[in-house]
Amino acid sequence: MGKIIPSIRQRLDRAGILLSGLCVVHCLVSILIVSALGIGGEFLFAPIIHRIGLAVALVIAAVAIGWGALRHRRAAPFVTAMMGLTFMGGALAMPHGIGEVVLTIIGVALVSLGHILNLRHAH
Numbered sequence: 001m002g003k004i005i006p007s008i009r010q011r012l013d014r015a016g017i018l019l020s021g022l023c024v025v026h027c028l029v030s031i032l033i034v035s036a037l038g039i040g041g042e043f044l045f046a047p048i049i050h051r052i053g054l055a056v057a058l059v060i061a062a063v064a065i066g067w068g069a070l071r072h073r074r075a076a077p078f079v080t081a082m083m084g085l086t087f088m089g090g091a092l093a094m095p096h097g098i099g100e101v102v103l104t105i106i107g108v109a110l111v112s113l114g115h116i117l118n119l120r121h122a123h
Helices: 004-037 047-072 076-092 098-122
Strands: none
Touching (some): 004 047, 047 076, 047 098
């Protein structure tokens, strides 16, 4: 049973890293598609997509990084990821545009780094 729990947490950390990467791709591709073709803005920039993404990131980070922090007693992964989630939340308050993209990319990069640090401290 002891091996199963770290495996679940490690999978959640990897899922968090993957989700962060997908978020960056979504941000950049959405801007390119809408700018170049002028289509898809209603769907790609829909606030509900961003709210759901942040909610999923919060849950994954809370479980994986919180669990890891309790296990390895290191604050760096937790603090890094929480700063990233704060940037992501701030991006939701901004109008669509470059400012929102910059805050989101900074946020997902920090959350991803938090998951990477969490994985490193697990070993």
